[in-house]
Amino acid sequence: MTELDWLATWTTLKLATVTTILLLVIGTPIAWGLSRWQSKWKVVAEALVALPLVLPPTVLGFYLLIAFSPQYLPGQLWQNVTGQQLAFSFSAIVIGSIFYSLPFVVQPLQKAFEQLDQVLLHKAAMLGANKIDQFRSVVFPLTKTSFITxxxxxxxxxxxxxxxxxxxxxxxxxxxxxxSIALFDHVEAFDYAQAHKLAAGLLMGSLLVLSAVYLLNFKEPRSFALSRSKLKNGGAIR
Known part of the structure; x- marks a missing residue:
């Protein structure tokens, strides 16, 4: 890998780390609110959260680029506060990444929250636990796997x-x-040797990540788990 590719690797990891932390902070209350919301408008909110799953990335990027420019309010406010342009900055790609990856964080958490036993929360409330205590002592331990996913x-x-x-x-x-941009640059320059290295690394990394997620969420069928337990204990399987 070239020096520029190592810099691209560092930028990518930094972007993914910062984005993931912010997504958990932003996505958790959104997922909790959606899991508790009982209204016909809920489907509209869920559709907005899930929109990046089907929306072409360039469409989202185009509208964000307009919003980030100094001629429009978001970009203008940013420039007034920081003294720097928002578009074509690391902050811009963090914000864009939050929008683009939001459904991948919100949806697993929403599903986990919807499956929670409400009786446990009621009991915690009866024991004097406030909302934060309930989340810390009941909700998070029961949905920890979904947070990791x-x-x-x-x-x-x-x-x-x-x-x-x-x-x-x-x-x-x-x-x-x-x-991903470094890979595109190598392909444009017909430098397929470097492109293969980056592509193979991204491919293997994606496969390992998905395998880890599926392994984390893997649940043995009840009958198989029961049979194996009986075998370990020397019991007969009927």
């Missing part, structure tokens, strides 16, 4: 971004140039 999927999805990052971040080394 959500964080893993959010991290992996961010690593694979291309269209959104290119639209709002460009191709600036050590700032917005990530591995």
């Amino acid at each position: 959500a964080a893993t999927l959010g991290f992996a999805h961010t690593i694979g971004e291309f269209g959104v990052v290119l639209m709002i971040g460009g191709n600036i080394p050590d700032e917005t140039r990530v591995l």
